[in-house]
Amino acid sequence: MTPTVDRGNIEPQPRLTSVEVCAGAGGLALGLEQAGFDPVLVIDNRPIACETLRLNRPRWDVREVDLLDFDPVEDRQVYDVELLAGGLPRVKSPATAARKRSDDPELDVLKAAVDLIYGVQPRAVLLENVPDLVRKDDYESVRAVVASELDHLGYRFRWHVLNAKDYGVPQNREVGLLVAFKGDLIDRFVWPEPHSEPFRSVGETLCDSMGARGWRDAAKWAAQADVIAPTIVGGSWDRGGADLGPTGAKRKWARIGVDGVTVADEVPDGEFDWNPAVGRSGLVPLTVEQVAMLQGFPPQWRIAGRKTARYRQVGNATPPPLARALGASIASVLRSTAAGPACVIGR
Known part of the structure; x- marks a missing residue:
């Protein structure tokens, strides 16, 4: 009973x-x-x-x-x-x-x-x-x-x-x-x-999403992205496109293999060659959805608009x-x- x-x-x-x-x-x-x-x-x-x-x-x-x-x-x-x-x-x-x-x-x-x-x-x-x-x-x-x-x-x-x-x-x-x-x-x-729990790193937060399209290096990338993200900057609504912040922030993103100069439309596919040694072309950009995860939004929270407008909303x-x-x-x-x-x- x-x-x-x-x-x-x-x-x-x-x-x-x-x-x-x-x-x-x-x-x-x-x-x-x-x-x-x-x-x-x-x-x-x-x-x-x-x-x-x-x-x-x-x-x-x-x-x-x-x-x-x-x-x-x-x-x-x-x-x-x-x-x-x-x-x-x-x-x-x-x-x-x-x-x-x-x-x-x-x-x-x-x-x-x-x-x-x-x-x-x-x-x-x-x-x-x-x-x-x-x-x-x-x-x-x-x-x-x-x-x-x-x-x-x-x-x-x-x-x-x-x-x-x-x-x-x-x-x-x-x-x-x-x-x-x-x-x-x-x-x-x-x-x-x-909170008393340990910080959740960028890699832990984004690993599953990075591998969603078959990127073979997703787990390897996540393992080295073992820090929390720098401050995400939404930027001005009046000028510029979507990027992850000023020059100093972009350098911090680059140190964990992320291209902070742009925001991607999709996560990497199975053919993406992750090689930070070659510069921006070897860095992985984040999507708006991934930036939202780093802001603490739940996956089901949807953001309206085109990419730059969506990024502005999330980043701010x-x-x-x-x-x-x-x-x-x-x-x-x-x-x-x-x-x-x-x-x-x-x-």
Whole structure:
């Protein structure tokens, strides 16, 4: 007779609501969904990103709209959600923006995201950006503007930098983070602990896909690609094709037998001659799907568009495993509020 388990005192965790801005390929939204958040609205200003989001989550309310033009008064379902989240365009330092003598649309988007807090009134906020925004003196004036607005709205907050490699992503990828809570809930918040498992290398992650078309050297290549990936750079939407980053990053890719100057349409076939000694022709390029794996996307997550647009979406995404870890830490705070006042023992 099969024993039964008494689950009378075990109940599923309640789902939480969120609004996602600048959603891109959905890395942040996917990780937050895995952590228990269901978005009532997801917005991005690029048609191809919205197509990707609808392709994977047709039930989500996905809107193609510029954050600077979004008015929450017209979408009352966003009011009083648990979390407002966004992976925002990379903010330039004020010194860099001044040297270029141009406007700063990325900073405008950051300010718009902070302004949106007033209209949405979320219990928590999660914004992701460049690590320099968190730790460099050049950005102090930007942080001061954000701090002033959050203080005015009654939110307490923390800045921090986390590395996606510590959360199961096979890539050295630092991200700058702002987490804020309404009132004193920040006293309950703890940044997610790094995973205890060993890092998964590029070779381990991509070996099976490299051999999918019969490439005889797939296992040999994977054995020497025994490190995590350098930071994958999505690049500018306004110029250039798909490649794996600046010159320094390309040199790192070359040391593990990867051609970082381009992105392939397919993995190698059985006739490909892998010979790094002869230069680029002997290096293996990665496909968009493989880059997505190095970002921590699951294989079933589909990316819409042509190759360069697909690569841009993947390369600029927040790695879903990192988003899941952050979402779990935030959800823990939000679900704990019925348990009584916070007991702060240090952070």
